Amino acid sequence: MTAFHEFELIEWIRSQTGMSHTDLLGIGDDTAILQPPVDSELLLATDMLMEGAHFTFPPATPDLAGRKALAVNLSDIAAMGGTPHSALVSLALPRSRGPEFAKSVMQGIMELAAEFQTQLAGGDTNSWDGPLVINVAIIGTADQSHSIKRSGAQPGDWIFVTGALGGSLESHHLTFQPRVREAVTLRETVTIKSMIDVSDGLASDLQHILTESGVGAMIQSNQIPISQHVSPESTDAERLQQALSDGEDFELLFTVSAEEGQRLRDLNPLSIPLTHIGEITAEQGAKLQHPDDSTTPLESTGWKHQF
């Protein structure tokens, strides 16, 4: 294998990186320098993906692993109703896989970054004898005091979810579209009171909104949009459970006032499904209401990363 050094990879990355933002001095110094936007607030998040935990080769390819590492961060920005701005990328590269592997990972990141006008602001490249680890830290912007938090849900709010849920790990967890544009369209159409992206499973992520807002929720079991990727040979109860608890859908879960909810349902401004699945209640706890009007607790059975 050709000798390939960190500095050469950095130079290659630098040569590939567009300067899409005039307010950012990116790769090439000890830090990037960002001129803070006027009348905006900054959104900051980070996610680490590890080979064997968040993806495996195959079915993942190096570019799809890189793509996913940025996509999950873009989803965090979408969940705040923000606009992605720039990203910092750290890599732990398996030494045995060589420079082309490293470039593929970066290409997967840079292609998605270009699609969402996200500039690569800097990073850290390393190699070792371990598996691939990718960390992305993302910077986004939102209009001053207009970031959409988890804590704004109020009794009577309608609860919506985009897309369809369940079966992501068997289908699109490497290729999902972060709902950045959809979030912008939604917040331009209605006042979103609380929002989160569905990363750990609907039941689990809804619970984050309920806890932070100090409220409860009643979800209609027959309104949950079940993805076609949920195994068709399962029973209806199993399929519903998967839609409620599978992780990595990266759809948007949000609440709006009942009045805005009716308008949104009639209008649906998105090109993807948008489903009214329930209401926020003053009574704490999450419940599932069935077609026969019986209710059962909605357990947060989503992903728990035990260690």
Add this chain to the structure above:
Amino acid sequence: MTAFHEFELIEWIRSQTGMSHTDLLGIGDDTAILQPPVDSELLLATDMLMEGAHFTFPPATPDLAGRKALAVNLSDIAAMGGTPHSALVSLALPRSRGPEFAKSVMQGIMELAAEFQTQLAGGDTNSWDGPLVINVAIIGTADQSHSIKRSGAQPGDWIFVTGALGGSLESHHLTFQPRVREAVTLRETVTIKSMIDVSDGLASDLQHILTESGVGAMIQSNQIPISQHVSPESTDAERLQQALSDGEDFELLFTVSAEEGQRLRDLNPLSIPLTHIGEITAEQGAKLQHPDDSTTPLESTGWKHQF
């Protein structure tokens, strides 16, 4: 071992994290929200440390590994003459080592963060069967247009370095003090024209300044401050070579005008050594001048992470 889940660790981290900055909404939503400071620019950097590559257990302990992950980022902020503000921390935790290990890593990070008024703004915790990986992304601030870049060196500038160089991996790479306060004192005393932290070795990091500034340098071989940690049984030539090429010293390497240089040398405002080691030249390339006035090329023999 007690079952210990990601959400519990996050709650523990959240309970330990002070809110030192009123302009920052930290842990607890999809992203942190930062109100951009007025008349300042933001500095952004990231570093990933991997067990087996950047530290091993022993001699490292979990808290020192965490400490180092933040310290190298603080050093990047120092190298820009900035003030650290907040940090995002991602962890890949070895599942077998349990929750106390995870808390120790975080304690090492949080203690150093408190010492440098750096707020934990968010992060991502994961567990796997691999070794420990820590990624820190840091946000700093600098007065508008006053970040100190690598590209500002000019012919005639005096070159200074703080502290003493070499032998870090055998001594203080886990416990070094990032030169944040020293950088602030220096920039309040003189106009620093270019600066970098010595992470890859003096020769290698000097080359970054020279390349970015389009200049050369003449370094006095007998002026290099050699650390006491460089093996005393080596020859003088070997000891000099170590001081020039060892990585992870995290001292500051910077240039000022000759006039400011004389003032700085006479004044030394720091409580650590500050050494005038050479001059910037119009002629490109880095040279080492020996006591007999002969010169040899200064090779960038610092760390190259091959993969």
